[in-house]
Amino acid sequence: MGKPRSVCTAPGKIILLGEHSVVFGKPAVALAIDRYMTCTVSESDDFLLNGHRASLKKNPHLSRIMDVHGLKGLAVNTDSTVPPSSGLGSSAALSVSFSGAVRTLLGLDASPESMARDGFDAEYYSQGRASPIDSSVSAQGGGVGINCPAELCEPLWRVERDGRVWDVSSVKTPEMTLVVGNTGIKAATGPLVEKVRKYKERNRFASDIVDEMGSLAEAGLRHMSRGDLVSLGACMTQNHKLLSILGVSCPELNKLVKAALPHSFGAKLTGSGGGGSMVALTDSPGAVCDAIRKRGGEPHVVTAGVAGASARFL
Ligand code: MEV
Secondary structure: OOOOEEEEEEEEEEEEEOOOHHHHOOOEEEEEEEEEEEEEEEOOOOEEEOOEEOOOOOOHHHHHHHHHOOOOOEEEEEEEOOOOOOOOOHHHHHHHHHHHHHHHHOOOOOOHHHHHHHHHHHHHHHHOOOOOHHHHHHHHEOEEEEOOOHHHOEEEEEEEEOOEEEEEEEEOOOOOOEEEEEOOOOOOHHHHHHHHHHHHHHOHHHHHHHHHHHHHHHHHHHHHHOOOHHHHHHHHHHHHHHHHHHOOOOHHHHHHHHHHHHHEEEEEEEOOOOOOEEEEEEOOHHHHHHHHHHOOOEEEEEOEOOEOOEEEEO
């Protein structure tokens, strides 16, 4: 008999409203999408990644979770359909799926909450700062709200770090058609989060924009709960404008958003920005895909609200 092996698959995400402002504890909403990261793990004295000896330093998400669970070595295999550094939650899906696989191998609790907490900790450690939105939606699946008005959601768990509080909840999502447009430009989250922190610290105007993005996310959640896609889309487009003013969009993202808007209820960048992807809420996915393709982006119609991470022994 070979060594025991465990596996966990976790979805990527889109953020409908509230990226960046959520880092400061403002409301936000994200949906799990049908792009997946799978991690398989088994015991090893060394750290092996996809069959090769690898550097723990160069894999901070994995090394952090290994440290937390007292592991010095491990054989890890990854398989992913979430494009990396593209705003679709690849690092959270990696952290969550790795946590689920490790926890299962060690006989520990692999509930969505425990995977989400490990994932958040790994994101925080690797990025220097983070909110729990990406890790929570990857672990829990469906729609996840952060600091959402109580009447609009089902509470899940609370996360606290450095004086900030994020109440994570599950939100019902109406039937929605979403098109993701990838600029093909890779952008790391950490530096963009740091850029917003510095801007907000030095500038009252930036601080007001962060507050405004929080109010917009709350308004969007109310529209979503009533199934009002027209108003939800308007909030998304306004959110994109505010993110642009904060300096986290780029010409390529703006081009794809502009191309999608004539055929959409609303469109915005998703994730940390600086490249990566935008998302459009639409009832004409074909027209949006054509428009994105014409402007040099790679369009995908995604299924949103899919199930969260699940782990098992192989
Ligand atoms: C990245 O997907 C979302 C950000 O708000 C960072 C975070 O919440 O950790 C930019």
